[in-house]
Amino acid sequence: MKTVIIIGSGIAGLMAAHHLADECNVIIFTKSSYKDSNSARAQGGIAAAVASNDHPRNHFHDTMQAGKGVNDKGLVEMMTKEAVGLIHELEDAGVAFEKMEGEYALGQEGAHQHHRILFANNDQTGDAIMMALWNQVKNRVKVYERVSVTALNVNGKEVTGVQTPNGVWAADAVILATGGVGQLYAFNSNARTATGEGMYLAYCAGAVLKDMEYIQFHPTILKSPQAVLISEAVRGEGGQLINSQGERVLRHYPKMDLEGRDVVAAVLHEALLNGEQIYLDVRMIKRFSERFPFIDRACKEEGFDPMEEPLPVMPGAHFICGGVEVDKHGKTAVERLYAIGEVACSGVHGSNRLASNSLLEAVYFAKKCATDILSNVEQKKHGYGSEQQSSQAHALPSRQALQQRMMSHVGIKRTTKCLVEMKAWLESYRQFPTLQRIPLEEKAMFELATMITNAAIEREESRGTHRRDDFPNESSSWENQSIAFQHGMMSICKRGG
Numbered sequence: 001m002k003t004v005i006i007i008g009s010g011i012a013g014l015m016a017a018h019h020l021a022d023e024c025n026v027i028i029f030t031k032s033s034y035k036d037s038n039s040a041r042a043q044g045g046i047a048a049a050v051a052s053n054d055h056p057r058n059h060f061h062d063t064m065q066a067g068k069g070v071n072d073k074g075l076v077e078m079m080t081k082e083a084v085g086l087i088h089e090l091e092d093a094g095v096a097f098e099k100m101e102g103e104y105a106l107g108q109e110g111a112h113q114h115h116r117i118l119f120a121n122n123d124q125t126g127d128a129i130m131m132a133l134w135n136q137v138k139n140r141v142k143v144y145e146r147v148s149v150t151a152l153n154v155n156g157k158e159v160t161g162v163q164t165p166n167g168v169w170a171a172d173a174v175i176l177a178t179g180g181v182g183q184l185y186a187f188n189s190n191a192r193t194a195t196g197e198g199m200y201l202a203y204c205a206g207a208v209l210k211d212m213e214y215i216q217f218h219p220t221i222l223k224s225p226q227a228v229l230i231s232e233a234v235r236g237e238g239g240q241l242i243n244s245q246g247e248r249v250l251r252h253y254p255k256m257d258l259e260g261r262d263v264v265a266a267v268l269h270e271a272l273l274n275g276e277q278i279y280l281d282v283r284m285i286k287r288f289s290e291r292f293p294f295i296d297r298a299c300k301e302e303g304f305d306p307m308e309e310p311l312p313v314m315p316g317a318h319f320i321c322g323g324v325e326v327d328k329h330g331k332t333a334v335e336r337l338y339a340i341g342e343v344a345c346s347g348v349h350g351s352n353r354l355a356s357n358s359l360l361e362a363v364y365f366a367k368k369c370a371t372d373i374l375s376n377v378e379q380k381k382h383g384y385g386s387e388q389q390s391s392q393a394h395a396l397p398s399r400q401a402l403q404q405r406m407m408s409h410v411g412i413k414r415t416t417k418c419l420v421e422m423k424a425w426l427e428s429y430r431q432f433p434t435l436q437r438i439p440l441e442e443k444a445m446f447e448l449a450t451m452i453t454n455a456a457i458e459r460e461e462s463r464g465t466h467r468r469d470d471f472p473n474e475s476s477s478w479e480n481q482s483i484a485f486q487h488g489m490m491s492i493c494k495r496g497g
């Protein structure tokens, strides 16, 4: 039997485990409790053109529009076509999507032309999917909770296993399902697990990281210590962004509060820079606490009653469209190494993810990579390989200082001055070698911050989530170019090449 190691227990990891468990020896390592992930936080839902007046080609169109045309067209086509079937597979696995009179109850989110967001357990869709998948796999695979993978072992061009603090583990295939990098920013919606080391591990093993400059900021995060995300589905139900005078902030935009995330986040950012305070008014939504019980409760715990007063909000880091470059099966440049979910850059999101497409991407690629492993990965007797050495250890800034700098210098609106300052600040740390053992999370955050900054400097245009003050428009010369990192080098390559 083949041994497959999955790193991460979010929806991508659990879904892959579900597909593989009957035919492989599956081991999951997850660095916190199994449920501690961005997946468990997902509120709005999962997108699929299930409505009778909708069609996968509309979903395709909206995804391409949001991504500003630089998405992988073929993959978007396949994913949106297969979405409805994947919803049925989730139902078979035990996910109970909300229905009304026998039809799916569908939410709407920014930049979707149709109601096509399926949700489960109201605003706790991610948690509902996680629980169903967990129940499917918990007795069929071995799960090690609170065990971090600290290195990938590589022999020549192929991955042979992983290292954890408990030892070395051999595998016929390794799946990275380690999620995103939201914790790089001081204000973010992410779980504390989202520190990006899966990307860094893949990079050290020889994989390509690309599109790192495309960081999506979510417009409506409650301005409070717990930074509660207020789903776009709330605006889909009629919630309105207003300023202190009660004026609608997006009144001059055609789709108003349902403009794409990049647009809304940029408008709010500008308003905040001008000293305005922004609020999300949800008081007109009937039965808010029934439709959004989690958000209602979380806001109240932070001292805000959504029915009593508009909620103070601001944008925060939410999602990375870039990551480990993969093909249509989720395969990376390193043999036997796969990457799925937010850690991967499959190209389906282009420069800006359409709301509720990331759970879909996770489920889609979990299936594709499992199918590839079952049919094409040979079981073989191999040695353990060896850990790929990362670059020489040097001093690092504190995590807090890094997060604050990323927010102020590499945030929603980027200027050459700030980016160059950030690059110099990061580089200054490389001059101080240290013999101290640097924790992987800190090292990964530093290296990924450097790549995001360097790519943001290089891309002299504004596109999707990447907005340059000094290059405010899209540039046709950048349209077909991706910025990639591999073997310590940054290169500009033809998109899809």
Ligand SMILES: Cc1cc2nc3c(=O)[nH]c(=O)nc-3n(C[C@H](O)[C@H](O)[C@H](O)COP(=O)(O)OP(=O)(O)OC[C@H]3O[C@@H](n4cnc5c(N)ncnc54)[C@H](O)[C@@H]3O)c2cc1C
Pocket: 007, 008, 009, 010, 011, 012, 013, 029, 030, 031, 032, 034, 036, 037, 038, 039, 040, 041, 042, 043, 044, 045, 046, 047, 125, 126, 147, 148, 149, 150, 177, 178, 179, 180, 189, 190, 191, 193, 194, 197, 198, 229, 318, 319, 340, 341, 342, 343, 355, 356, 357, 358, 359, 360, 362
């Ligand atoms: C608040 C919030 C709301 C969202 N709402 C939606 C939504 O409504 N719809 C939608 O489509 N998307 C939504 N998203 C985005 C979506 O939730 C994520 O993109 C998606 O869940 C990522 O899934 P994943 O399995 O790739 O990663 P995650 O769910 O983040 O899981 C990563 C896993 O990897 C583990 N891990 C990381 N590093 C290591 C290591 N070194 N060793 C061992 N384990 C490791 C973590 O502990 C975790 O278990 C939301 C995100 C947030 C933060």
